[in-house]
Amino acid sequence: MKGQRKGPEMSDHPKLPPAEMQPATRALDAGLAPDPFTGAIAPNLVASVNNVFIPGSAGFSAEGADLTEQPFLYARWTNPTTRALEERLAGLEGAEDALATATGVAAAAAVFLTLLKSGDHLIVSEVCYAGVYELSTRVLPDFGIAVTACDLTDPAAVRAALRPTTRLIHAETPCNPLLRLTDLAALSQVAREAGVLLSVDSTLATPVITRPLDHGVDLVIHSLTKFMNGHGDALGGAVIGRKDLISRIRSRAGVYLGASLSAQNAWLILRGLDTLFPRMRMASQTAGELAAWLARNPAVARVTWPGAEDHPQLTLAKRQMALGGAMIAFQTRQDPSIIAQRMADRFRVIHYAFSLGHQRSICVLIGTDEIQRSTFRMEGTARKRWQDWAGEGVFRLSVGLEDPADLIADLDRALRE
Ligand SMILES: *Cc1c(COP(=O)(O)O)cnc(C)c1O
Numbered sequence: 401m402k403g404q405r406k407g408p409e410m411s412d413h414p415k416l417p418p419a420e421m422q423p424a425t426r427a428l429d430a431g432l433a434p435d436p437f438t439g440a441i442a443p444n445l446v447a448s449v450n451n452v453f454i455p456g457s458a459g460f461s462a463e464g465a466d467l468t469e470q471p472f473l474y475a476r477w478t479n480p481t482t483r484a485l486e487e488r489l490a491g492l493e494g495a496e497d498a499l500a501t502a503t504g505v506a507a508a509a510a511v512f513l514t515l516l517k518s519g520d521h522l523i524v525s526e527v528c529y530a531g532v533y534e535l536s537t538r539v540l541p542d543f544g545i546a547v548t549a550c551d552l553t554d555p556a557a558v559r560a561a562l563r564p565t566t567r568l569i570h571a572e573t574p575c576n577p578l579l580r581l582t583d584l585a586a587l588s589q590v591a592r593e594a595g596v597l598l599s600v601d602s603t604l605a606t607p608v609i610t611r612p613l614d615h616g617v618d619l620v621i622h623s624l625t626k627f628m629n630g631h632g633d634a635l636g637g638a639v640i641g642r643k644d645l646i647s648r649i650r651s652r653a654g655v656y657l658g659a660s661l662s663a664q665n666a667w668l669i670l671r672g673l674d675t676l677f678p679r680m681r682m683a684s685q686t687a688g689e690l691a692a693w694l695a696r697n698p699a700v701a702r703v704t705w706p707g708a709e710d711h712p713q714l715t716l717a718k719r720q721m722a723l724g725g726a727m728i729a730f731q732t733r734q735d736p737s738i739i740a741q742r743m744a745d746r747f748r749v750i751h752y753a754f755s756l757g758h759q760r761s762i763c764v765l766i767g768t769d770e771i772q773r774s775t776f777r778m779e780g781t782a783r784k785r786w787q788d789w790a791g792e793g794v795f796r797l798s799v800g801l802e803d804p805a806d807l808i809a810d811l812d813r814a815l816r817e
Contacts, residue, residue: 418491423607424677430491432484432670445667446480467650475663476655482666488673489628489638492607493620497646499639499654500661504603504623507637508532510653511599511619512568518544521565525552526782527580528572528601529623530775536570549776551785552582553713558590566594572601573610573720576756577766577796578789579704579729581713584720588616597645603627603757608680609721619645624661626757627726629672630679634665679759679801683726686807687799693808694730699739699815701791704729727756729794732815736793739814740765743795746813749806756798761807767793 418430434441451472458470472480482500489498501507512535516522524536526549536547550561552571569591573582584600591598599619600612606627612620622628624636639649654660661669684707691705706717707724717724732739743763744752750761768790772778778786799807 418487419494421491423492426491427488427608427676428674430488432488443481443484443667443670445663447663448479449475467647476658476660477650478654478660479663479666481663481670482661485661485666485670485673486638488670489622489640492673492676493640494611494613495620495640496643497641499646499650500624500666501637501639501654502659502661502665503635504529504601504621504625504637505531505535506653506657506659507621507623507639508570508599508601509535510649510657510659511570511621511639512536512540512545513657514649514652515568515597516540516545519565520567521546521548521563523548523550523552523558523561523566523569523596525571525575525582526550526778527575527578527776527786528570529576529603530771532570532572532601533775549782551782552587553580555583555586555590558587559594562590562594562596566596568597568599570599570601572604574604574706574725574727576604576727577729577794578786579604579706579725579727580789581706581711581716581720583716584610584612584615584617588618591618592616599639604725604727605721606676606680608677609684609723609725613641615720618642623757624669625755627680627683628676628757629669630676630757630759631668631672632755632758632760634668634672636661636665636669680723680726682801683799684723686802686804687726687728688724689804690797690799690807690811691724691728694728694811697811697815699732699734701731701733704789704794726799728797728799729790730797731791731794736765736767736795739795743814747810748813749802749810750797756796758798759801761800761802762798764796765793766790766796769793 415433418426458473486498486500540547548561551557571582588598597618600617601621602612603623603626619641622638624638688707691703691708694700694703705724705728711717750763753762754764
């Protein structure tokens with residue numbers, strides 16, 4: 401160790417505060433200083449579940465999980481590696497604090513079960529991630545929480561759905577799987593006027609494309625399993641926002657429901673976040689090329705990509721999104737179930753599989769009959785709104801980091817007779 405600086409002086413390493421960094425630099429750095437004892441630059445993987453403390457300095461109750469006094473006591477609250485991830489996530493979203501959870505659904509559950517109690521009312525997007533939709537509309541009512549599924553793209557419909565007991569509006573933009581957008585500034589104004597909190601699932605956007613807090617949103621939810629980690633090898637989720645809200649959610653849901661993120665997965669996700677900006681920029685660029693190719697293909701009936709000049713909400717997309725993103729939805733002229741089978745048989749590069757946001761491209765058919773039967777159960781005008789975007793079914797294509805020519809060749813194989 402001769403000649404190597406070690407010891408506390410290393411902690412004086414001069415560092416730009418995250419707020420002064422450009423966003424792409426923040427993705428690499430916020431929350432991470434070199435290790436004060438070894439000078440190591442890469443984050444430590446601290447596996448320890450518990451930490452020693454001075455007798456009398458910590459109590460037994462889990463209440464008030466404010467991390468200022470005792471940041472590391474027991475890993476269900478947080479852990480040094482998980483905390484480095486939380487600080488980096490807060491930096492990326494321009495927030496005061498973040499809570500990392502075991503999955504994206506656990507993050508949504510943490511928000512709902514902290515902010516809502518029996519007798520309260522939740523307004524949820526009529527189209528959102530199936531697991532979050534089913535949690536809202538099937539599980540919460542069993543606990544005496546009233547839930548209205550609403551078209552959040554229509555502020556008048558949201559105002560009409562408000563009740564004196566409404567406590568939270570939960571949106572998703574772009575929404576999975578239709579890639580319909582919600583105007584966050586307009587929705588946050590409705591929420592603010594009504595004195596209601598607004599949470600937004602920003603999994604498909606990532607902070608590279610949209611920072612919901614800049615548009616007046618109270619809480620951002622992510623499935624870190626998707627683009628944030630970006631490698632399909634770790635589950636994770638996060639809630640990001642004001643310190644007072646995050647402390648409440650940490651003590652209620654993080655600590656009592658117990659869906660904390662493991663240090664090992666936090667470490668993998670920190671590694672994934674290092675390349676978030678270049679991955680999103682490259683995948684978005686490729687998605688633009690694929691969307692244009694699909695739009696010219698006679699086998700394709702409709703393509704939805706938020707970066708396209710013919711997206712029905714182009715003005716909003718330009719105002720709210722820095723890039724078109726890595727997700728494409730498209731409809732085929734032929735029976736989509738036949739095309740889905742051809743994809744499974746003929747794809748050589750793309751995987752026919754569920755999930756999204758990985759380095760490898762993934763495609764799956766979301767059949768209208770099937771998802772309506774299993775999840776959304778829409779009728780009347782809501783069903784018509786769905787069908788206007790999805791027809792008999794949409795292919796949800798999550799664009800990865802492969803060469804666009806290989807992806808186009810694969811799509812061509814599947815779309816050809
Ligand atoms: C995948 C996904 C989730 C759920 O995330 P998990 O990590 O699988 O629990 C939530 N919202 C959106 C938009 C998703 O795509």
